[in-house]
Amino acid sequence: MTALRIGFVLEGLALGGCPINALDLARELRAQGHHVVVMAIDEQVRVSVVPYAEQSGFELVRIPAGAGLVGRARHLRRIAREHDLDVLHVFASWLGRSAVLACGLSSRVPVVLNWLMDNEFTTTARTSLVVGTGGLHREAVAVHGSRSYLLEPPVDLARDRPDDEAGRRFRTEHGLGADELVLVLVSRIDALSPEQAAHGVPKLPGILLAMDALLAPGAPAARLVLVGDGSGMEQVAERAAEVNRLLGREAVVLTGALADPHPAYAAADVGLAMGGSALRVMAHGRPLLVLGDRGFSRIFSPETVEQFLADGYYGTVAPADPVANLLAQLDLLREEGERRRLGAWGRDHVRARHGLEAGADHLAAIYRESLAHEDAWWQRLADLGYLTGRDVLGRLSRRAGPLRALRGATS
Missing domain, CATH: 3.40.50.2000 (Glycogen Phosphorylase B;)
Known part of the structure; x- marks a missing residue:
């Protein structure tokens, strides 16, 4: 089976359960023969995930924290082209729109992972959404559609074991x-x-x-x-x-x-x-x-x-x-x-x-199924327009909020 070229995007540099799980999956996917590059939104943190990434054999590619939706998408698209990626997988639902814009009209696919306790539907139904519990998966299928997948968090049983x-x-x-x-x-x-x-x-x-x-x-x-x-x-x-x-x-x-x-x-x-x-x-x-x-x-x-x-x-x-x-x-x-x-x-x-090897196998299967969807170019273009429009309206609304408050205070 052809190896995949995968980009992982962490939501930040703080050490925690989600980035550790992501890096464990990245390491296992690489061991299975896939090409994996790991990116992260740059930030100042007290305890950094960078040492764990280095121990796992990855040098994190930094993406500026203040880049905004379009700016993040440009950085992701550049890195995706440099590594000729098939899949762009973001490990935070709020990064989903940037991933979709970064993939644009190309053949690569965006995948959004949400391991929170609540579902966040930030993209269209043509984007693969991965969630971590049975309850969230049932809700995601009902709201987001058939491109909703369940991936329970993995654990590295070779490293985490009785000792x-x-x-x-x-x-x-x-x-x-x-x-x-x-x-x-x-x-x-x-x-x-x-x-x-x-x-x-x-x-x-x-x-x-x-x-x-x-x-x-x-x-x-x-x-x-x-x-x-x-x-x-x-x-x-x-x-x-x-x-x-x-x-x-x-x-x-x-x-x-x-x-x-x-x-x-x-x-x-x-x-x-x-x-x-x-x-x-x-x-x-x-x-x-x-x-x-x-x-x-x-x-x-x-x-x-x-x-x-x-x-x-x-x-x-x-x-x-x-x-x-x-x-x-x-x-x-x-x-x-x-x-x-x-x-x-x-x-x-x-x-x-929750074994890591089985989790990586399941994730690779999700990628292959996502790549098998043949969405028309105009459907992808409609998604780009919809998500960009949502961002513009959101920014206008945030700017209007302080102005409305000021008018109320002076009236």
């Missing part, structure tokens, strides 16, 4: 006793504005909830290890210091961002996680307690698996008492035998559904 020796070293390095109950949470620690939260996955609430639970009456004498960094780190560090002061011990351990968090996962008795990190917890054979927004927390188990397959490894349904709910979940994981049972079951689950 007792690495876990022991991590515990020793961070002063964690062999007999202590260790809860590990690996995440970007970002404080999102209300506008950002509407288009992303708020992780800070779950992190703060985990710390609050340690202070509650009846809480286990556990150690909570937080691995990560980001714009919310100052708030997290202040809360961690307060929790440690009130308990009179180092209950919360902050490691900062780790280039390789594998030993942290391996050291966990229980993994607290959401999104791609949840898959890595299970890949390490550890029981998973899924965190979300609004105080959501729930154990991943045979009884809850269907919920998470439909909604993703996250949640927004607020319990009446979030702290009490989290403690009740942890209480179910007190017994080592139960933790081992759920850890083994979770590892079997990710091996069956």
